[in-house]
Amino acid sequence: MSVRANYANYRGPVRDRVENFHGNQLVYVMWERHLLFCAPLTFLADPAMTFDAFLAEVLTPALAPHPESEALDFAEAQWRLDGEAFTPRGDASLADNGIGHKSQLRLITPRLSDLADAAI
C-alpha cells in the first residue's frame, strides 16, 4: 500500500539511511531467550571490522552484566542473520559476512545455567 496524502507523490526523508552514520552501520543482536536484556541490542559498527573483532570488542562487553556471559563460548553458539541460518566467518568483515546496515543477528546458545528456566 501507499500513503494517501493531500498531494501527489508524497515522500519523506529516509531518516536512518547508512549515509547518516558517518561510515559506520547499525547491527542489532538478540541473544535468544536471555531476557535479562529487555530487548535486542543496537550497535554502531564499522562494516570493515572482522566478525571476530565485533564479538570481542563490541558484543562481549555489552553482554558482560549477564551471569552466563562467563560460560558463553561463541564457538558453541549458533547464529541467524536476518531470519536465515548463518555461519559466520570470524576473519571476514561484517560486510563480507553479508551483515548489512540494520541487519539483525540472533545468538542462540545451549543451556548454560538454571537461569534458562525463566529465560533470563
Add this chain to the structure above:
Amino acid sequence: MNAKTSKRLNMKERYRIMTRDLGWEPSYQRYEDIFPQEGFEGIKITDWDQWEDPFRLTMDNYWKFQAEKERKLYAIFDAVSQNNGQMKISDPRYLNAVKLFITAVTPLEYNAYKGYARVGRQFGGVGARIACQMQSIDELRHTQTQIHAMSHYNKYFGGMHDFPHMFDRVWYLSVPKSFFEDASTAGPFEFLTAISFSFEYVLTNLLFLPFMSGAAYNGDMNTVTFGFSAQSDEARHMTLGLEIIKFILEQHEDNVPIVQQWLDKWLWRGYRLLSIVGMMMDYMLPNKVMSWAEAWTMYYEEAGGALFKELERYGIRPPKYADQTVIGKDHVSHQAWFIFYQYGHATAFNTWVPTAQEMDWLSEKYPDTFDRLYRPRFELLAEKAARGERFYNDALPQLCQVCQIPLAITEPDDDTLLSHRDTVHDGERYHFCSDGCRDIFHHEPEKYVQAWLPVHQILQGNCGGADMEKVIGDYYRIEMGEDNLDFEGSAEQRRWAAWKQAV
C-alpha cells in the same frame, strides 16, 4: 441573525443561532478550496446536516460552566499547597507516577488542543467544527490545569522541571510523541477516529481512571481534583468519538473499509502506548488500584467488546490483533517496567525492584506468568543490587520503527522469545515489535521511514555526541543522581526521610 428576537431566546432557538446558524453557503470560492483536507482520505460525506451535535452546548454556556469548574479547582490547589499536601502522599515512590504523567501525558493534551484546532477548521459541517473547537479549548484547559496541579510537587521533587523539553527529546517520551504526531499528520477524519474514537472513547478509561484512582489511593489531592474537573469534559469528548464513527459509517458504504483499517491501526497503537499505564498501575503505585490485566479485561474486553458488537451492523468487525492484546495483558506491564528498570539511568524518575509484599501481590494477580517468568528476574536483580552491582544496561535497545518501544515484548505464542518482525522497503530494512506495527508500516511506508528513533539519532551523533552521560544530562536535561537511578539511595528518598523526621 434573526432581528425579531427582542425577548430571550428559547433554548432550541438559541442553540440553532449559536451553532448551525454560524455557517454559510460559499458563493465565490469553491468548497474544495475552503476545506482542502476534507476529501483526500477517501471519506465520502453526502450530507453534513445529518451530523448530530454531540455536545448540545453553546459557546457562552461553555465559558460559564468551565469558569465555575476552574474556581473550585484552584481553591483546592491553594488549600493543598497551604497544608503541605506533598507530605500527605502514601510513599515518595508514588510521585514517579506523577512525573510520568507530566512528561508523557500532559504534552499530549497540548497536542490534542492543537490537533482539534486544526481539524476543526477542515470540516465542511458546522456541527463538527463547533464540537472540535470546544474540545480544542478543553484540551488547552487540561494542559494548564495539569501543569498547575503538579507544579506544587515540582517545588519538592525532581524530574518535572523540564517536561516540554523532555517530551521532544527523551527516548521513552518519543513513544507518546510519535503516537500523537502520527494522528496529527493524518487527515482530519483519521485524526478524529484515532483520538476521539479509538483513544478517547475506547481506551480513555484505561488512561484516566488508573491515574486518577491511583492519585486517590495514594493521597494526591491535586491530581484527583484535576481528574474530577476534567470528567465532564471527557464525557463530552467520548460522545464526539462515538458520533464521528457513526456519522462517517452512515454517510457512505465506501467509508467502511477505510474506517476499519483506522480502527485496526489505532487500537494497536493505543494498546502499545498504554503499556506505560500498565507498568504504572502494577509497579509504580505503592497503594494499588487494580492490576493492568483486570483493567484490560473490564475496560477493553468487556466494554470494548460490547461497543464493537454494536458497530457490527455497519459492517465493522473487532480490531485486528485484539486477541493478542488479551494474551499480552499478563505480560506487558512487567516487560515495560523491566525496560525502565534497566535503562533507569536515562529516565526522569526513579525505578526499583518491587518489595516482597508487592511481588506477592503480583503473583496473586498474575498467577500464570509472574512466578514463572518475572519474579526470578527481579530476584536476580535484587541480588545484583545487594552486591553493589545494580544493573543498568549500557547498550542501547533495538526499537520498533512504528511504536518506537524497545522490542521487549514477547511473541503471543512463545513468552520466552522476543517478538520481532522485519521487512525490506526500497532497499532499506525496517524492524517491528509485532504484526500490528508491521501492518501499520506496510500501509503507509512513506510516513514511517521518517521516524525519529531516539537510539538511531544518538548513534548518528544528533543528540550531543557519543557520550551517554552528556546525552542524558545535557541533551535530555535529566540531572544525574538527582532525577534518575534507583529509588534506593536516591536524593528523593533521603529528602523524604529528612522531612518526615522534621514533622
